[in-house]
Amino acid sequence: MIAFRGVSKVYTASGREVAALRNVSLRVEAGEIHGVLGQSGAGKSTLIRCANLLERPTEGSVSVDGQDLLALNPEALRKARQGIGMIFQHFNLFGSKTVAANVAYPLEVAGAPREAIRERVEELLSLVGLSDKAQAYPSQLSGGQKQRVGIARALAPRPRVLLSDEATSALDPETTRSVLGLLRDINQKLGVTLLLITHQMDVVKAICDSVSVLERGRLVEQGKVTELLAHPSTRLHQLCFPAFAPPTDAPSGRRVALTLAGEHARRPLLGTLARQFDVDALLVEGAMERVGNTRVGRLLVDLQGSADAVSQALAYLREQGLTLEEAAHG
Amino acid sequence: MDSQLPRLLGVATGETLYMTSVAAVLVLLAGLPLGVLLVVTDRGGLWERPALNRVLGTLVNVGRSVPFIILMVAIVPLTRLLVGTTIGTTAAIVPLVVAAIPFMGRVVEQSLREVDAGLVEAAIAMGSTHRRIVFQVLIPEALPSLVRGTALVIISLLGYSAMAGAVGGGGLGDLAVKYGYMRFRTDVMLGCLVVLLVLVQLVQWLGDALASRFDHTGARSSR
Numbered sequence: 001m002i003a004f005r006g007v008s009k010v011y012t013a014s015g016r017e018v019a020a021l022r023n024v025s026l027r028v029e030a031g032e033i034h035g036v037l038g039q040s041g042a043g044k045s046t047l048i049r050c051a052n053l054l055e056r057p058t059e060g061s062v063s064v065d066g067q068d069l070l071a072l073n074p075e076a077l078r079k080a081r082q083g084i085g086m087i088f089q090h091f092n093l094f095g096s097k098t099v100a101a102n103v104a105y106p107l108e109v110a111g112a113p114r115e116a117i118r119e120r121v122e123e124l125l126s127l128v129g130l131s132d133k134a135q136a137y138p139s140q141l142s143g144g145q146k147q148r149v150g151i152a153r154a155l156a157p158r159p160r161v162l163l164s165d166e167a168t169s170a171l172d173p174e175t176t177r178s179v180l181g182l183l184r185d186i187n188q189k190l191g192v193t194l195l196l197i198t199h200q201m202d203v204v205k206a207i208c209d210s211v212s213v214l215e216r217g218r219l220v221e222q223g224k225v226t227e228l229l230a231h232p233s234t235r236l237h238q239l240c241f242p243a244f245a246p247p248t249d250a251p252s253g254r255r256v257a258l259t260l261a262g263e264h265a266r267r268p269l270l271g272t273l274a275r276q277f278d279v280d281a282l283l284v285e286g287a288m289e290r291v292g293n294t295r296v297g298r299l300l301v302d303l304q305g306s307a308d309a310v311s312q313a314l315a316y317l318r319e320q321g322l323t324l325e326e327a328a329h330g
Numbered sequence: 331m332d333s334q335l336p337r338l339l340g341v342a343t344g345e346t347l348y349m350t351s352v353a354a355v356l357v358l359l360a361g362l363p364l365g366v367l368l369v370v371t372d373r374g375g376l377w378e379r380p381a382l383n384r385v386l387g388t389l390v391n392v393g394r395s396v397p398f399i400i401l402m403v404a405i406v407p408l409t410r411l412l413v414g415t416t417i418g419t420t421a422a423i424v425p426l427v428v429a430a431i432p433f434m435g436r437v438v439e440q441s442l443r444e445v446d447a448g449l450v451e452a453a454i455a456m457g458s459t460h461r462r463i464v465f466q467v468l469i470p471e472a473l474p475s476l477v478r479g480t481a482l483v484i485i486s487l488l489g490y491s492a493m494a495g496a497v498g499g500g501g502l503g504d505l506a507v508k509y510g511y512m513r514f515r516t517d518v519m520l521g522c523l524v525v526l527l528v529l530v531q532l533v534q535w536l537g538d539a540l541a542s543r544f545d546h547t548g549a550r551s552s553r
Contacts, residue, residue, distance in 0.1 A: 095546055
């Protein structure tokens with residue numbers, strides 16, 4: 001639905017060239033929620049702004065819904081943009097217009113008849129739960145409510161793609177959860193493809209199907225969130241599960257780090273070890289995280305038992321396809 | 331105090347109001363598009379035209395830097411061309427308008443530049459035409475500031491119009507100089523000052539009242 005091919009963006013600032021994006025290629029499938037994760041300054045903002053040509057790439061091509069945006073003339077680009085919704089970190093609502101007028105704006109742009117606009121605005125405000133605020137002005141709303149208006153406005157012309165530029169970064173955790181829930185609902189009920197950028201791992205874990213990790217203008221990783229998290233070698237895994245601190249105590253057994261994902265996260269593995277191999281597992285450190293509808297975890301355990309039993313237990317875990325790393329001895 | 335005073339003041343106030351209001355309407359009509367052009371033709375603007383922007387900017391600066399009293403004399407030929415005479419209240423409107431348009435242009439430019447760039451960006455992202463962005467986003471969002479700026483320009487026009495009295499424009503300035511100053515009529519002088527003060531206050535109050543009526547950002551910041 002969205003495809004970046006070899007996109008680079010170079011800014012010239014006071015004679016020096018600064019590359020915000022370097023040869024970025026990215027695909028977002030229809031109906032997907034794709035997150036671009038990166039620190040501030042990584043080029044996320046530039047990337048998402050290239051998806052509706054608020055920024056023009058210096059090189060490469062951007063296509064949305066099968067249309068090569070860079071090939072469009074200004075009039076055709078305006079039309080194409082009407083099919084690409086966007087929400088912003090600071091909401092960017094029109095302060096001089098009521099909530100209803102904000103939501104009506106893109107419909108007026110599209111030239112919809114007045115009666116149709118009125119109906120659509122009502123429908124959208126009820127979708128985002130703000131029917132009672134139609135005549136309020138944005139300054140009278142809370143941050144979460146403003147973003148809901150932003151979402152209603154972006155969805156008004158029934159776009160197939162929604163771009164979210166750090167939409168929850170200015171919101172508190174509680175409000176973030178409810179706005180993310182709304183975005184998830186919209187994705188599922190309306191089938192809108194979502195491209196979002198964020199610096200918050202929690203956002204990726206909460207709603208993204210797939211993810212790209214952006215570092216200093218380059219995509220260092222791309223894939224399904226659950227698949228990437230299942231492998232300790234990936235950047236995403238390392239961002240989600242920071243490395244265990246060097247142990248201050250001597251291991252009380254063979255110390256191994258286990259990564260639990262998919263199937264493994266749903267089985268009582270430690271109990272199995274105890275029952276089948278007579279091996280006790282002491283939990284040293286670790287975390288289980290909810291990712292979408294599944295769980296992923298990383299545990300540091302000391303396996304206690306006879307050397308034989310522990311070896312057998314480890315062999316069993318490997319056989320099960322679990323990723324495990326033995327902590328360095330010493 | 332004699333019975334002449336109210337009549338003198340009444341006539342002069344009428345002339346001042348006539349000059350100022352006609353000039354204000356014309357200044358508004360010309361200054362608004364000028365300010366919009368100054369903003370949209372600038373680098374990074376909606377309709378980037380750097381050359382045109384420089385020309386307009388320079389014209390505005392020239393207009394702003396010529397003292398009104400000199401401008402008034404300098405454009406006498408233009409005044410004659412437009413109104414057929416260079417003396418009288420109507421003739422005084424021409425230099426008033428010429429002097430205040432660049433001022434109004436800058437005031438409008440300033441107001442429009444205060445509009446959050448994010449709003450323009452959102453409008454572009456929604457596929458708006460430039461015309462729609464100017465009329466549906468920039469101007470409505472800047473309205474409170476535009477109204478305050480307009481009040482400022484009208485108050486300046488009141489001040490200029492007093493000077494225009496010097497070329498036979500009539501009005502309160504003229505009355506204050508001819509009677510109040512030259513004939514030592516302190517009562518006329520005071521009367522003129524009081525009326526001017528009331529007019530300035532009135533415009534300011536009206537401007538503030540309208541501005542806050544159009545201002546929906548409330549006491550809290552919009553962010």
